[in-house]
Amino acid sequence: MAFSYEHARPALAVDCVVFGLDDEDLKVLLIQRGVDPFQGKWALPGGFVRIDESVDEAARRELAEEAGITRVFLEQLYTFGAVARDPRDRVVSVAYYALVKLSDHRVVAATDAREAAWFAASELPSLPFDHDEIVGKALARLQGSVRYRPIGFELLPQKFTLTQLQRVYETILEKTLDKRNFRKKVLGTGLLLELDEVEQDVAHRAARLYMFDKKRYRELEKDGFLFEI
């Protein structure tokens, strides 16, 4: 390979902010570090990019290896490139954020013998490296995107009630929304499929279940349709 760039190269890593939502609040998945630096500290799942995989593939691989999480919504967030962000060496990290259905991922499989656990986003421990900053940026992105892209559905089971959907938005946006107005807006998108089913095993009156019409959204998106809630 005739390539003249033989200077010292920064190492390249990926880090993932994985969001889930349970009955109480927005959660973030953390991994207990098995090695120094910061051994024993909770941190974001991540690792180094291999020479023969794309950066996106590295993020998916690390999520699978460290948390047993596959086939989820995953998007690139931002690249963190400060010189001294890692005490070991020059490491640049491409951060991603993922949205998972907690019902599918309540039990986290930590395959390489490290602990993994969900923490409330509002009560995270202090994280090593610049992981606090990465989580902050991911939260801001989520709050900025949820009203303009149909990503809130990624946090819900496939079939959900309008009350559950409203709680997704209220939790992410950290504010109470008017029920009537919210329902008008979400139903007005024309993207909710009303099912011939109601919730099961609830003490209160069982509510109607809905699904997000992803196929129709993809079609509308091509025509420049703007989702807004």
Add this chain to the structure above:
Amino acid sequence: MAFSYEHARPALAVDCVVFGLDDEDLKVLLIQRGVDPFQGKWALPGGFVRIDESVDEAARRELAEEAGITRVFLEQLYTFGAVARDPRDRVVSVAYYALVKLSDHRVVAATDAREAAWFAASELPSLPFDHDEIVGKALARLQGSVRYRPIGFELLPQKFTLTQLQRVYETILEKTLDKRNFRKKVLGTGLLLELDEVEQDVAHRAARLYMFDKKRYRELEKDGFLFEI
């Protein structure tokens, strides 16, 4: 340094999409490549990240070295990490986009003996590497951001007319806007300072000049103010 990561590392580069706006259209700055691969082809300015500079610093340095451009609006766009995006070697590129006042940068200083020139965004030559994709992503980001962040002002001289401002939005959004409605919206933000000056050297009736009140915007932004046009 006790650091066990000694695998092959991807090289890390930056590439910059520099936008400017003249009387006719949106322009992108390209550099004629001085070396192989793609010697002689027009491409985005960029280069490798040095071990002792942040990724942001690398982008600013490359812009200064390759185009003589300093002190401009510059933001990270996206990191392009496909395995085969560079025929020489594994190179991951952190892309940035910059907005410049063309009046300040009409003459581009190519310091390392390479040609630099502005091309209409709608008529770019086919670019090497994945630079077409990078430009496409930058255009989409610009179109998606201009209505919600006061970045359009970065493309204008410090003092501008409302007609010039409208043309910025029309050029970026690629559509005609209603004059009355546009003026109502921009003046309604409370962020335009009406100056006691009018345009000079124009054949038509000289129009009022305005400035963007950046200081006030910074204050409002802290309180969660949302810019929208």
